[in-house]
Amino acid sequence: MGTSLQPTLYLTVNGEKREVPAPDVRATLLDTLRERLGLTGAKKGCDRGECGACTVHLDGRRVLSCLTLAVAAQDADVVTVEGLATDGELHAMQRAFLDHDAFQCGFCTPGQLMSAVACVREGRAGSPDEIREWMSGNLCRCAAYPQITAAIADVAERAAENESTPAESGGGRS
């Protein structure tokens, strides 16, 4: 079975141009990030779209990278959890997760963070119930859910208080 597509796949990840020589056409964006580009922040919890651990941003939208073929991301802007902090400064959402203890084992956390940032940006963080609903695609078996909800509400409230500062203040390309 011929599985090699073309000599090189070009991706833009966290603002950087990256090359993947001899890509496998079947490779998901998740496996490509993790195994070819050394970006292991996005996690593989199920590899079939059920858990959200692999969530990344594709042109600013949250997507499941395990259900996205790498070749389909060729012209898009990919942002992973590694791209949230800037110059060693945690993103406001990362800071809120730390302060609210919104993670335990940390395995779902990269996906939760990417979803959380998108959730605020989508305008779906207006109330705790709305946050719970729009964050329910990201499973957390440690069940840090109340803390995740509180962290997002905190970031959303502060963003609303200061309209001039966008929700993703604190840096980051996302």
Add this chain to the structure above:
Amino acid sequence: MNTASPAGLRRPDGPAKLTGTARYAADTPAHGAAYAILVGATVPTGRLTALHTEAARGAPGVSAVLTAEDLPDMPLGPLVQPLPMRRSRNGAIDYEGQPIAIVLADGWERARYAAGLVRADYADTRRPVVFDEAPDAVEREPLLSPPDETKGDVAAGLAAAHTVVSATYTTADRHHSPMEPSATYARWDGDRLTVHDSVQSIGLTQLALSTAFGVPFESVRVICPFIGGGFGCKGYVWPHQLLTAAAAKVTGRPVKLALTRTQMFTSCGHQPTTRQTVTLGADARGRLTALRHTSANAASLHGDHAEGATEASTWMYASPAIEVRRRIRHTDRPEPTPMRAPHQGPGMFALESAMDELAYATGIDPVELRLRNEPETDPLTGRPFSSRELRACLLRAADRFGWRDRTPEPRSMRDGDELIGWGMAAATMDTFRFAATARVRVDADGHVRVECGTQEIGTGLPGVIATIASDVLGTDPDAVEVRFGDTELPPAWMTAGSSATMGVGSAVYAAATELKEKLKELGVSGMGFAGSLGAAGFLEAEAGWGPEEGSDLAGRSRTYSMHTYGAVFAEVRVDDELGLVRVARCTAGYAAGRIINPLTARSQMTGGLAWGIGQALLENSRFDGYFGRFVSKNLAGYTVPVNADIPELDVFFVDDHDPHAGPLGAKGIGELGAVGAGAAIANAVFHATGKRLRDVPMGIAEVMAAGAAR
């Protein structure tokens, strides 16, 4: 919603976890490793007669397809789960999913594709033995308390009782389902083996590997700083771990293996279904005259896994007569294993449901009923309690929840179409304690470093370690560096059984205290002592801690009745037409000794409550008795709580200090939170609907079938 940040030490490992730099087993760079996928048996019984691997071997990028014949004999160390691929087993199939081949290739895509090309022939498959039909049996070597324990005359106690309630309760098969599927990376350098793994005990894994491959203990290094959740399924050693190391050995190349989510349902245990009967007799004032609790759980055909569901019934309530009986039933299924919360998780669902039934039968408030049966000493053994603050948990949690506003009559509280139910239950968990060692070092510039061969599973252990060390040494906890997750560090035992704060924490306490003494001898006080530490430029102390002589194998005290306690109150809302049950809020108070870091301790309890909600309403791994397999081996069919399932949770700790559990006064908390919520919710459903549901989970279908909704 209160969005103020809670108090306590932020996780020292937080920034790594939040930026994607925390390294989990599957994140290990391949560095020329082959990617390995296991191929599992598609039948639950019988024999493997032929394995067709030619197509897979010929697929692009495949370096090897290994079968039982290719692997060395691997003797099993303690707590290693049976290795079905061993040649000696003669092709016998013990469970669906049992590994029959390992495919090694360059890249996951190629390994996955080739694994799909392996074909197998089977013979002698038979109808599986299932739980409902299997006879009760006794474990061959009980790991827990004796299967049968009695005190007094239960028959007489029941005969003399004013009120008797007796009912049978069941809990479902459940899967741990940590978000991180197990993964192992193995590399041999001559006779030295290095393994990156996701395990709750790097030391046990090291022992298992050195035993399996006949190499010295020191030649095996296991690295696992972070576990992406385990909840018990990474506690013992499972076949895929040894198979990865074996594959690396026979191919002479590093191997990286990850279980698929589907394989997680057959490869590393589950909490088996239980069937329990509780019979309570009480006098006119609700004081118990007799308590009988029997339990049977599903075990594998060759295994002995027992859920100690009856254990807490020997220490929870004062009764002149107590009888417990624990059985297992051998069935065709993968091996079960302890899961948060083992023993008391399933057991307290039954006992606390029965107590609620007794409360209604006697007309006594459920909180009051429990207070009236509070024992002075351990009801079975007569031993003193090391500390027991259940009464404070009950009273304070009832107060915070607003229990006094409850109208006890079922179906008496309502909000529009929704029936409201308020229920409560007590919680308790056994106290397992394991030995640990730790090293604490201070540099001339005051930098403090703690080293311990434990692993961080999400409980916040690094923060607990930093807090303890800084308390002793008088430093800033944020400045304490904590190293863990490597067998080159001072050894510690499992991160399991809610034991880490006691074991590891006490070892850190001992080492830090010794270091402080050494500093005193040098005439150094305080941490500003540049240059005063001599030529070495640092000072260090290593010390250990373990449970006292005479404790049992699991470190349980034989002098004191030593447990943790709690009280859980839940409000449910039941749609009167749809039968949908939602938990609207919970209040829970816990007594678990001294709490070291309130921030992460609270998270342990809220997480545990969510596990209780899952037990009560969602988690049911359906087992097909005809095909002998779990039906929904994925996270869509096996439903675990999502964010929208978990309401506001009001959690608090009462003052408690257990001077007998260890030098810190602390006990374990990780599993306690997962006890009690199941019964509290079931009891709330009874209050809401007037129907007693004795089988969990209570899905819509079950609620409708019971006629609980209108």
